[in-house]
Amino acid sequence: MSDVRVVVGPGVVADPTLLSEVAEREFAALGVKGHIRYARTVDELRPDGGIPVILPGPDPAARALMSEPVGPVVWLDLTRDDRVSPGKDARHLHGRGVDGLAWAIRHAVHRTRHSARRITYGPHPDQWADLYLPPAAESPTAEPPTAEPPTTGSSSGGFPVIVLVHGGYWRSIWAADLMEPLAADLVGRGFAVWNLEYRRPDLHGWQATTADVAAGIDALAPAVEPALDLSRVAVAGHSAGAQLALRAAADGARVALAVSLAGVLDLVEGERRWLSSGAVASALGPEAHVYGAASPLSRLPLKVRQLVVQGSGDDLDLVDFSRRYARAARESGDDLTYLEMSGDHFAVIDPATPIWRTTAVAMANALR
Structure with missing residues (x-):
């Protein structure tokens, strides 16, 4: 199985250490390899392989990217947003706070295994x-x-x-x-x-x-x-x-x-x-x-x-x-x-x- 690649977009309001702790705990629980990185630009949000979980953040260009056909991404908003229509093969989870990162990683891995x-x-x-x-x-x-x-x-x-x-x-x-x-x-x-x-x-x-x-x-x-x-x-x-x-x-x-x-x-x-x-x-x-x-x-x-x-x-x-x-x-x-x-x-x-x-x-x- 490919690594899980969590990407955090510009402007996401959350403690980076806490996000890393949640991600690492979930990687271990699922028995997968994974890493988390922080994008400085919207272009760096685009998936580059692996199992992508992306927190787009508030930038309008990042929000627009969510509706593009960029593959089987799990998009995650820590806050609620009912207006998102993700692109083909993508999924959108939202409104579950920081703990939503754990759910997003689980969902992404589940899709590759089953x-x-x-x-x-x-x-x-x-x-x-x-x-x-x-x-x-x-x-x-x-x-x-x-x-x-x-x-x-x-x-x-x-x-x-x-x-x-x-x-x-x-x-x-x-x-x-x-x-x-x-x-x-x-x-x-x-x-x-x-x-x-x-x-x-x-x-x-x-x-x-x-x-x-x-x-x-x-x-x-x-x-x-x-x-x-x-x-x-x-x-x-x-x-x-x-x-x-x-x-x-x-x-x-x-x-x-x-x-x-x-x-x-x-x-x-x-x-x-x-x-x-x-x-x-x-x-x-x-x-x-x-x-x-x-x-x-x-x-x-x-x-x-x-x-x-x-x-x-x-x-x-x-x-x-x-x-x-x-x-x-x-x-x-x-x-x-x-x-x-x-x-x-x-x-x-x-x-x-x-x-x-x-x-x-x-x-x-x-x-x-």
């Missing part, structure tokens, strides 16, 4: 999903993967599908790259993965968000990929994405399993407790009746098999939501498995953690 087919399900740039297939699906002569479980392909040759719905408290600075580590892990376990992007309500309104998740799941069809076993589809959402995933199941999405990973499962109480500085009201608006209609807890029974996963070291409100939801779902007659283990909010989407490994096996067992 191939996916991007499929659109609508005309907006955010209406797409990345489809990942197990090696056995891409190469008929390849041996199936031997991770836990040993083989998830069905006797007919189709692979079960996991639809991943990212969280981020319904805010546009967070995107489907959050779920890429899980996509890679699940493909290695023999699943096909549909990593779903959708319009977020802070820019497009709540109805657009819920419509996109439904349409994105419905877009799975034999025409997309004949190797998929569409009788074994799970939708798995993280945090706010879990609310969207379980809401889709309640609305009749064709799924055999709905999975909550540290989910925001009680929107009524989430708004009352001002969760994440008012994220519920910001996403859904001021009308209280909307919260109940969108809240998984208020939609029980879902009449779909469910797996609720919660890290015990997470925000205590989310622990409370998951426990109360699991109890209420069982009382409503739903078939639900509750899994609570050590871990924080992101442990449930980290392939290296025991809670995720246990979750992956539970999902495989549910889709047998």
Whole structure:
């Protein structure tokens, strides 16, 4: 693999030592070589090989460069900028502060290690999903993967599908790259993965968000990929994405399993407790009746098999939501498995953690 080349443009407001520390830590964690340099001019921002991650800075010429076809660059803005339309094969992450550099490096490396087919399900740039297939699906002569479980392909040759719905408290600075580590892990376990992007309500309104998740799941069809076993589809959402995933199941999405990973499962109480500085009201608006209609807890029974996963070291409100939801779902007659283990909010989407490994096996067992 080529080296990761991080380039910081003129005018980027951040401590250089801190940026270097973040980059070096991420290089080590990913097992890649990399370096960071500081451009003095806009011309020095142009990629010159390797795996490019570029912080363009505020210069208008640098901003214009982002829309040019300069290759598979990951452009990174530490501040929020929803107006960027990156050039062909490029990606844009923004609004995550200095820690966004870690996410940008992860995304850049992921793209070189794991191939996916991007499929659109609508005309907006955010209406797409990345489809990942197990090696056995891409190469008929390849041996199936031997991770836990040993083989998830069905006797007919189709692979079960996991639809991943990212969280981020319904805010546009967070995107489907959050779920890429899980996509890679699940493909290695023999699943096909549909990593779903959708319009977020802070820019497009709540109805657009819920419509996109439904349409994105419905877009799975034999025409997309004949190797998929569409009788074994799970939708798995993280945090706010879990609310969207379980809401889709309640609305009749064709799924055999709905999975909550540290989910925001009680929107009524989430708004009352001002969760994440008012994220519920910001996403859904001021009308209280909307919260109940969108809240998984208020939609029980879902009449779909469910797996609720919660890290015990997470925000205590989310622990409370998951426990109360699991109890209420069982009382409503739903078939639900509750899994609570050590871990924080992101442990449930980290392939290296025991809670995720246990979750992956539970999902495989549910889709047998």
